Every structure is written in structure tokens, then in C-alpha cells.
Amino acid sequence: MLRKEKQWSSLAFMLMTLLLFMILGGRLFYLQIVKGDYYRGLSSQNHIRVITKPAPRGLISDRNGVVLADSRPSFIVTAVPSEFDSANTGQVASLLGIPEEALSSILDQASSVPHKPVVLQASMSVDDVSSIAEYIYRIPGVLIDVAPQRRYHRPEEFCHIIGYVGLSDDPESYRGEITGRTGIEFNLNEVLRGSPGLHREVVDAMGRVVEEYRGTGSDEPLPGTNVIITIDAELQRTALEQLEKTALPGAVVIVNYVNGDILCAVSSPTFDPNMFSRGISQDEWDALIQNTANPLYCRAWTASYPPASTFKIVTAYWLLAEGLISENTMPAPCYGSLILGDTEFGCWTAHGRLNIISALARSCDVFFYRTAQLGSLDELAEYAEFFGLGSRLTEIFADERSGLVPDSDYLNSTYGPGGWGLGNLLNVSIGQGELLSTPLQMAAMTGVIASRGQMPLPRLVLQGEQREPFFPPKACDDTAFDVVTEGMLQVIESRRGTLHTVFSDFPWDFWGKTGTAECSGEDHAIIVGFTREPEPVVICVFIEHGGHGGVIAGPVARDILLSYFEGSD
Amino acid sequence: MIDLIGRDRPDVIYLIALLVLFLIGLAAVFSASTVISESGLFDKQLTWSIIGLLAFLVGTIISLRRLEEISPIAYAFICLLLLLTLFIGSGPANRWLAIGPIHVQPSEIAKAGLIFMTAWWLASQKVRPRKFGETLIFLTVVPAVVLTALQPDLGTAVSMLLIVLAMFIWAGYGVGWIILLVSPILAAVSSMNILLWLGFMIILTIILYRRKYAVPMWIAFMGGNSIVAALTPMAWKMLKPYQQSRLITFLNPSNDPHGSGWNIIQSEVAVGSGGLSGQGFLQGAQKELAFLPARHTDFVFSVWAEEMGFIGCLILLTAFFILFWRMVSAARKSVNPFNSLVAAGTAAYIGIHVFVNVGMTLGIMPVTGLPLPLISYGGSQLVTVLFLFGLVLNAGMYWREV
Numbered sequence: 001m002l003r004k005e006k007q008w009s010s011l012a013f014m015l016m017t018l019l020l021f022m023i024l025g026g027r028l029f030y031l032q033i034v035k036g037d038y039y040r041g042l043s044s045q046n047h048i049r050v051i052t053k054p055a056p057r058g059l060i061s062d063r064n065g066v067v068l069a070d071s072r073p074s075f076i077v078t079a080v081p082s083e084f085d086s087a088n089t090g091q092v093a094s095l096l097g098i099p100e101e102a103l104s105s106i107l108d109q110a111s112s113v114p115h116k117p118v119v120l121q122a123s124m125s126v127d128d129v130s131s132i133a134e135y136i137y138r139i140p141g142v143l144i145d146v147a148p149q150r151r152y153h154r155p156e157e158f159c160h161i162i163g164y165v166g167l168s169d170d171p172e173s174y175r176g177e178i179t180g181r182t183g184i185e186f187n188l189n190e191v192l193r194g195s196p197g198l199h200r201e202v203v204d205a206m207g208r209v210v211e212e213y214r215g216t217g218s219d220e221p222l223p224g225t226n227v228i229i230t231i232d233a234e235l236q237r238t239a240l241e242q243l244e245k246t247a248l249p250g251a252v253v254i255v256n257y258v259n260g261d262i263l264c265a266v267s268s269p270t271f272d273p274n275m276f277s278r279g280i281s282q283d284e285w286d287a288l289i290q291n292t293a294n295p296l297y298c299r300a301w302t303a304s305y306p307p308a309s310t311f312k313i314v315t316a317y318w319l320l321a322e323g324l325i326s327e328n329t330m331p332a333p334c335y336g337s338l339i340l341g342d343t344e345f346g347c348w349t350a351h352g353r354l355n356i357i358s359a360l361a362r363s364c365d366v367f368f369y370r371t372a373q374l375g376s377l378d379e380l381a382e383y384a385e386f387f388g389l390g391s392r393l394t395e396i397f398a399d400e401r402s403g404l405v406p407d408s409d410y411l412n413s414t415y416g417p418g419g420w421g422l423g424n425l426l427n428v429s430i431g432q433g434e435l436l437s438t439p440l441q442m443a444a445m446t447g448v449i450a451s452r453g454q455m456p457l458p459r460l461v462l463q464g465e466q467r468e469p470f471f472p473p474k475a476c477d478d479t480a481f482d483v484v485t486e487g488m489l490q491v492i493e494s495r496r497g498t499l500h501t502v503f504s505d506f507p508w509d510f511w512g513k514t515g516t517a518e519c520s521g522e523d524h525a526i527i528v529g530f531t532r533e534p535e536p537v538v539i540c541v542f543i544e545h546g547g548h549g550g551v552i553a554g555p556v557a558r559d560i561l562l563s564y565f566e567g568s569d
Numbered sequence: 570m571i572d573l574i575g576r577d578r579p580d581v582i583y584l585i586a587l588l589v590l591f592l593i594g595l596a597a598v599f600s601a602s603t604v605i606s607e608s609g610l611f612d613k614q615l616t617w618s619i620i621g622l623l624a625f626l627v628g629t630i631i632s633l634r635r636l637e638e639i640s641p642i643a644y645a646f647i648c649l650l651l652l653l654t655l656f657i658g659s660g661p662a663n664r665w666l667a668i669g670p671i672h673v674q675p676s677e678i679a680k681a682g683l684i685f686m687t688a689w690w691l692a693s694q695k696v697r698p699r700k701f702g703e704t705l706i707f708l709t710v711v712p713a714v715v716l717t718a719l720q721p722d723l724g725t726a727v728s729m730l731l732i733v734l735a736m737f738i739w740a741g742y743g744v745g746w747i748i749l750l751v752s753p754i755l756a757a758v759s760s761m762n763i764l765l766w767l768g769f770m771i772i773l774t775i776i777l778y779r780r781k782y783a784v785p786m787w788i789a790f791m792g793g794n795s796i797v798a799a800l801t802p803m804a805w806k807m808l809k810p811y812q813q814s815r816l817i818t819f820l821n822p823s824n825d826p827h828g829s830g831w832n833i834i835q836s837e838v839a840v841g842s843g844g845l846s847g848q849g850f851l852q853g854a855q856k857e858l859a860f861l862p863a864r865h866t867d868f869v870f871s872v873w874a875e876e877m878g879f880i881g882c883l884i885l886l887t888a889f890f891i892l893f894w895r896m897v898s899a900a901r902k903s904v905n906p907f908n909s910l911v912a913a914g915t916a917a918y919i920g921i922h923v924f925v926n927v928g929m930t931l932g933i934m935p936v937t938g939l940p941l942p943l944i945s946y947g948g949s950q951l952v953t954v955l956f957l958f959g960l961v962l963n964a965g966m967y968w969r970e971v
Contacts, residue, residue, distance in 0.1 A: 028874070032840060039837070039842040
């Protein structure tokens with residue numbers, strides 16, 4: 001090391017450090033000499049209270065700017081345990097109208113962090129507060145604060161998508177902090193919540209504010225980010241109305257298959273999320289929980305059902321793309337059932353001899369029983385996964401189900417090797433057996449056909465880029481798309497198609513497929529389908545125990561689309 | 570050959586400053602521990618002080634030459650300890666490692682290991698320069714820094730980096746060179762704003778021009794940093810909003826989960842109420858009422874400031890400055906590059922810790938949890954710095970060891 005270099009370095013070291021130490025000395029001089037008396041005064045009482053200013057939670061609005069969730073002003077009454085005299089407990093309890101024991105137990109629990117205010121009564125309106133404010137202000141250590149309360153403008157339509165909020169029970173939360181419990185409120189909580197501001201006050205021994213703290217400055221709250229969802233609120237309302245007409249539990253999912261936007265996702269029955277904002281009572285909660293139709297459950301993606309005959313579009317695509325059959329292949333005729341070993345696999349009527357297009361149009365099971373045997377279960381399972389089945393699609397909702405695509409590994413582990421056979425393949429080929437999918441997945445599956453494999457993954461938040469297509473390009477086969485599309489058109493166009501009567505007056509072209517999922521009790525009714533004009537959307541209507549797909553789910557789908565398209569003209 | 574061996578008497582000013590700080594430390598911890606619930610702390614600290622003085626003596630008589638030879642092994646061992654801490658760490662935030670009844674904090678010891686390692690590399694680079702040797706040195710310190718950051722203790726990790734950078738400057742690398750070294754980090758940060766980015770690129774151009782680099786280096790620095798800057802916003806966008814906010818929280822950790830600024834305010838009140846001459850030893854009201862948090866560790870300076878006032882604080886800061894000055898002198902005197910760099914690294918350690926810790930208690934630095942050397946309660950730290958101080962005294966006495 002050169003001597004000169006070292007001299008320069010040591011000079012730089014000394015000067016730099018001298019500067020830093022002088023900064024410290026200067027700050028010390030300011031705190032101890034300039035403001036020494038001020039701080040000595042504070043220290044003698046030591047009453048600085050830190051008030052957390054809640055951050056306004058982000059708004060949630062639909063794709064057209066309709067506000068779905070916002071916050072309204074509301075008040076909370078809090079107490080600072082270290083400043084509260086327990087002799088006043090009775091008076092406060094009677095003012096707030098709560099039992100004295102309940103109040104004491106709240107204060108006892110909070111006494112471990114004595115300087116932190118604890119909530120005594122939440123979500124009070126202006127009227128509630130104004131009648132007691134005068135008395136409350138005279139009691140040391142009790143405060144009235146503004147705390148925004150979450151308000152849902154379309155509670156029933158959006159209860160499952162947006163979810164609800166509740167008071168946070170995280171020990172690190174500030175008093176009165178609300179946090180998302182379900183839906184978008186839960187899954188995008190970090191985005192919506194913002195960060196609270198801090199306000200410091202100097203208070204006297206009675207807990208009254210003397211002045212602002214003049215030391216380190218206060219921080220303003222940082223509002224949460226607004227979230228715009230892809231749903232069309234009007235369409236959502238129409239869909240729920242139509243669904244509720246059936247008086248049966250069910251779900252409707254409508255997705256734009258060009259950009260992946262979920263335009264509508266309703267589940268019936270519904271509940272009122274505003275109950276949770278204002279604090280749900282035990283009776284209300286019990287009623288929700290004990291309702292056998294389970295309104296808290298989102299049937300659009302939390303429930304998974306057999307896709308039934310709607311899955312035939314996947315089976316048909318697989319058969320065609322793998323070259324197992326062609327458009328003109330006509331296997332042995334359908335006599336109403338197929339006997340395999342000692343099991344009879346039924347069809348709902350005797351269809352006779354038909355090709356793939358008619359088999360789709362008239363939903364013949366035997367056609368698929370016969371042709372599926374040309375391939376293997378694992379090949380079919382692979383294709384089912386290409387179509388989005390068996391995996392979660394939105395990546396937003398914690399409660400989104402992945403459904404189930406059974407392959408040989410799964411069946412081996414369930415029934416043991418050799419414990420299953422060709423029969424399982426036949427069942428899966430018509431969407432029954434172990435196969436399970438959510439209504440959202442059924443819509444996405446149909447979207448693959450509609451978009452010829454180009455449909456992006458469905459998304460629910462409008463901000464940001466559209467997502468990437470999920471159907472692998474290597475599996476794209478133009479002929480197979482053409483034939484399956486034609487089959488779905490014939491479901492409506494063909495005189496004997498399962499949706500022929502329902503859609504006969506529909507003014508636009510519609511490609512559809514019905515399904516009737518066998519289950520205990522009445523069958524589930526399903527319809528999937530898509531339009532190209534006036535808007536490229538894919539729809540799935542699922543009605544629990546609705547009976548035959550075309551009969552009940554078909555009109556629901558038709559009426560929703562009619563009202564949507566006519567309204568948007 | 571006798572005259573080749575520079576040998577001085579021990580630096581008396583240095584020893585006096587050290588003694589003053591050592592006594593202030595004991596007094597402050599004693600005062601902080603008078604609050605009943607923490608009465609056992611002072612006895613523990615006294616025990617650690619005795620071990621620390623032994624470490625100091627070892628530091629003064631040890632052969633720095635030997636130490637230089639085992640530096641890489643010592644560093645590897647420290648990294649191993651840090652790795653172990655990640656998996657079997659105990660105590661708050663899992664930063665401690667239990668060895669029998671003793672709990673040590675490897676990240677404190679790691680600072681010494683890092684100083685030895687960097688000194689070893691830089692010294693060997695002087696004797697036998699390697700191509701890209703500097704980059705290699707920088708990569709060598711990465712494990713200790715990253716393992717500490719993962720604890721997560723970002724404050725300590727950053728202080729480690731700063732110590733290493735200070736040693737680079739001491740070794741004669743200009744500030745421009747340091748900027749080149751950390752340029753990918755600067756590129757990533759500046760990519761958030763176009764003006765910032767342009768400014769950064771201009772500075773980069775000036776440095777490259779003045780250092781007369783050949784074309785390949787120009788391409789490497791300009792191109793590499795442009796790629797980093799271009800990729801950063803893309804990588805950022807690919808993250809989900811909640812991941813972004815987690816990252817921000819990680820980069821901006823606050824030891825105050827309630828976010829109330831409570832600690833800082835109480836510390837400011839304590840310091841400010843000390844006034845010119847303080848409230849008197851053991852008389853601090855803030856401390857007494859247990860309003861002051863972490864009063865024996867992070868906020869020990871506030872206890873001292875409250876009880877001893879502005880005068881007491883000036884004595885403390887002056888003593889630290891003298892200590893620093895004598896360390897730099899020792900570093901300057903040492904002919905052996907390793908000795909010189911260890912002394913300079915220790916000086917940087919003191920400077921950084923004093924500024925960050927005292928600055929925190931005065932509300933001008935973020936809450937990072939760096940201790941105040943010699944003053945804060947804590948055995949690992951006390952023993953480590955006393956050993957380093959012994960080495961510095963050693964380096965100053967035998968300044969031409971061959």
C-alpha cells in the first residue's frame with residue numbers, strides 16, 4: 001500500500017466519521033438543550049397516546065365502474081386500559097347497553113398492553129353516538145373514534161365473489177382494523193387494506209388531549225388500492241334473477257373466451273355480507289350455518305360435480321385429434337345400452353347408427369362407450385387436463401377447487417391395481433365416474449372449443465394484462481375443432497338436438513351441449529355453450545337436482561343471454 | 570534486522586478511551602437492569618466482561634500472521650454457524666445458537682470473521698493480483714451477508730456490507746470503483762425512475778471513461794446494467810400484489826410491529842428530558858417506569874442520555890471518536906496490509922454501529938436493532954469487539970511485523 005494512498009484514505013475516514021458524529025451531536029443538542037424543557041415536561045407525566053388512523057379500504061367496482069363495495073363512516077368506542085378507572089365500568093356499560101361483566105372481561109384481556117386502546121363497541125351510527133357522546137367524553141380513558149365500516153351495494157349478487165370482512169383478530173392489528181374473511185376481500189386483503197396512519201397526542205392525567213405531539217411527525221394513512229373486477233354487475237343481477245326463478249341451488253358462469261374475463265359468476269342461494277360488516281349475531285350465524293342449501297358455499301368454483309354429457313366435447317375432441325375416429329366413423333348402432341361383462345351401461349334412448357356429430361347433437365352415450373375403447377384412460381385424462389379440468393384456474397380464490405381427473409395412478413391408489421377396468425374408462429368418457437369439475441372449469445372447457453384453443457386462463461381482476469392460454473398449442477387440431485364445433489351447433493340446429501326447442505327462437509347462433517349428472521336424488525342439470533355474435537362468451541349453467549339438462553338449465557341460459565345481449569345493444 | 574521490526578509502546582490514549590467506554594457500558598447496563606424484573610442481567614454482563622477482557626488480552630498477544638493464515642478457515646466456520654442458526658436458531662427471531670448453557674449470536678461473531686476474510690483477500694490481492702480478484706472477494710462475503718439477511722436481520726447484513734466496502738476504500742479502491750462493484754444493485758433501484766436511471770448511466774459513463782477501461786468492459790458494464798434495469802420492472806410486474814407487498818415489508822422491516830413509533834417516541838422523550846446534565850445516575854424516570862423498550866440492548870444509549878444528559882453523551886461520543894481516530898492511526902501505521910486492514914475494518918465497524926444505533930435512539934435512523942458496541946448488553950458482541958480491539962492495539966504496537 002502506498003503511503004500517499006493511505007493518507008488519503010485515513011483523511012477520508014476521519015472526515016466522514018467526524019461529519020456523522022457531528023450530526024449526532026447536533027441532534028442531541030436539539031433534543032436535550034433546545035427542546036429539553038418540552039421533553040422533561042412530557043417525561044414527568046409520560047402521557048403520549050398513539051392513535052392509529054384506519055386506512056380507507058380500497059373500493060371494489062365492476063368492469064363498468066359500478067361500485068360494489070365501499071366504506072361508510074361509522075364510529076367505535078374505545079378505551080385505553082391504563083387510563084381507564086374501573087370504577088366507571090358500570091356507567092360505561094349502561095351507556096353502551098352492554099352487560100357490565102362483558103365490559104370488564106374486554107378490559108381485563110386488554111390490560112396486558114395498557115397503552116393500546118381496545119374496542120368496546122363497534123359500528124355505531126351517528127345517531128347512536130350523538131346520544132351518548134356527551135357522557136362518554138367526561139369519562140377518562142374512553143374515546144369515540146371514526147372507523148370506516150364496509151358496505152356492500154349488491155350484497156346478494158356478489159356475496160361469494162367479493163366475500164365479507166370482519167374485525168381482525170390478529171394480535172398485531174390495530175383496534176378496529178377490519179380484515180377480509182372470504183372472497184376477494186380475503187384473497188386481495190393485502191392490496192385492499194392500505195396502511196394505517198399514526199397520530200400522536202399528548203394527554204393529561206385524565207386522558208384528555210392537551211396538544212399534538214411535537215416530536216417526530218405523524219403519518220397519514222395510506223388508502224388501500226381500488227380493485228376493479230371483470231364482472232358485469234347487470235349481467236350478474238340478471239343471472240341471479242333467472243337462477244332464483246328455478247328455486248333450486250345452482251351456479252351460472254359466463255366468461256369472455258377471447259380475453260378470459262369472467263363476466264358473471266353467481267351461486268344461489270346467497271346471503272347478505274353486510275351482516276358481517278356490522279357484526280353478525282349468533283342467531284344470524286346459526287341460521288346461515290344450519291341452512292342445508294349452504295348459502296356460504298360458492299357453487300361456481302368451490303363445488304365440484306360430474307360434468308356429465310358436457311364432457312363429451314372433450315372425449316370427442318380427443319378421439320378426433322388422436323385419429324381414433326374420423327368425422328364419418330359410424331360404430332355399431334346404439335340399441336339403448338351396452339353390455340360389458342356383466343354390467344349394462346345404459347343410454348337414455350336407442351339412437352341407432354350415427355356419426356360423431358349426431359352423437360354430440362343427440363347426446364348418445366353408447367357411441368362414446370364404443371369409441372372410447374379405442375384409446376386408454378390415461379390418454380383421455382391427459383386431454384381432460386389440457387381442457388383445464390383437474391386444476392385451479394383463477395389462482396385468486398383460496399377456496400377454488402381443482403376438481404378431479406382420474407387417471408390410472410389415481411384409480412390404482414383408490415381401488416388397488418386391477419381393482420378397476422374398462423368400465424371406468426366408459427364412465428369417464430361420458431363425464432361420469434370419478435370425474436369432477438367446477439362450473440368454472442366446465443365453462444373454460446367449452447371456451448377451448450369456442451376459441452379453438454386460444455382462450456386465456458380466466459381472470460377476475462381487470463387490472464393488468466390478460467393471462468396466457470392454457471390449452472397446449474401442440475394439442476390443437478383444426479379438423480377436431482371443426483367437427484366438435486359442428487356437433488355443438490347441431491345440438492341446436494338438428495331437429496333432434498337436445499337444445500333444439502329451447503333455442504329455436506334465439507336470434508343469434510348458439511353452440512351448446514347439455515348434461516345430466518347422475519347423483520343420489522334428482523339428477524343435476526347442466527348446459528354449456530357459446531356464442532360468437534354479438535359477443536364471444538361461453539356460458540355454463542348448473543342446477544343442482546334440476547333434472548334433465550336441456551329442460552331446465554337450457555331456458556335459464558337462453559334467458560340470461562337474451563337479456564344480456566338485448567340490453568347491451 | 571532489529572530496526573525492521575517496528576515496536577511501540579501500547580497506545581495510551583486508545584486504552585483510556587476504551588476504558589472510559591467499558592466503564593460507561595457497565596454503568597449503563599447496571600442502570601438499565603435496576604428495574605426489578607431484569608436484575609440478573611448485570612451479573613451476566615459482568616461475567617461476559619471478564620471473558621471479553623481475556624479475549625482482549627488474547628487479541629493483543631496473538632500473532633496476527635497466524636491469524637491471517639487461518640482467516641479463510643475461520644470465515645468458513647462462521648458461515649457454518651450462520652447456516653446452523655437458520656435451522657436450529659433459538660431465542661427471539663431465532664438469532665441465537667445454544668451451545669450448552671451459553672447462547673451466542675453468530676451474526677455478531679460473523680462481523681469479525683468477515684473483517685478477517687476481507688483483509689486476507691485484499692492483502693493477498695496486493696501481493697499477488699488476480700484477474701477479477703476484487704469481484705471474487707465480493708462474492709466471498711456474499712454467504713455471510715445473505716445468511717444473516719435470511720434470519721431475517723437485514724440491518725446487520727447491510728452493516729456487514731458497509732464494513733466490507735469501507736475496507737475496499739481503505740485498500741485504495743476509489744469510490745468510482747466501489748460504484749462499479751455495486752452497479753447492478755444501483756441499476757435495479759434506479760430503474761424505477763427514468764431520470765434516476767439517466768443520472769446513474771451518466772455517472773457510470775464518467776467512471777468508465779476516467780478509469781480508461783477497454784471496450785469489452787464498457788460493453789459488460791453498460792450492457793449488463795441495462796439488462797438488469799430492463800428486467801427489474803418486468804420481474805416486479807410478474808409478482809402478485811401480495812408478493813410485492815411482502816417484499817416491501819421484508820426490505821423495510823420495522824422492529825415495531827404495531828407500527829406506532831412507540832419505541833422511538835419514548836426514546837426521544839428519554840433523551841430530551843436528560844437536558845444538559847441529566848437526571849442523575851439511576852434516576853431516569855423513563856427507564857424506571859419501564860416505558861423505554863429494550864433499554865439494556867438497542868436503546869441503552871437513551872438510558873445514558875436521560876441520566877447523564879448532554880454532557881454525558883458528549884463524553885461518550887468523544888470517547889468513541891478518539892477510539893476511532895486511534896484505530897485509524899494504527900491502521901495507517903501498520904506496514905503489513907492484513908494488520909492495517911483489520912484495524913481499518915474494526916474502525917469502520919465502530920463508526921457504522923455508533924452512528925446507526927445512536928441515530929436510531931435520536932429518531933434520525935430507522936429501527937434496525939444494531940447494538941452499540943461496548944455499551945449494549947450482549948455477550949457475543951462484547952467479546953467479539955474486545956477481541957478486535959485487542960488486535961488493533963496489537964497491530965499498532967507491532968506495526969512492522971515480519
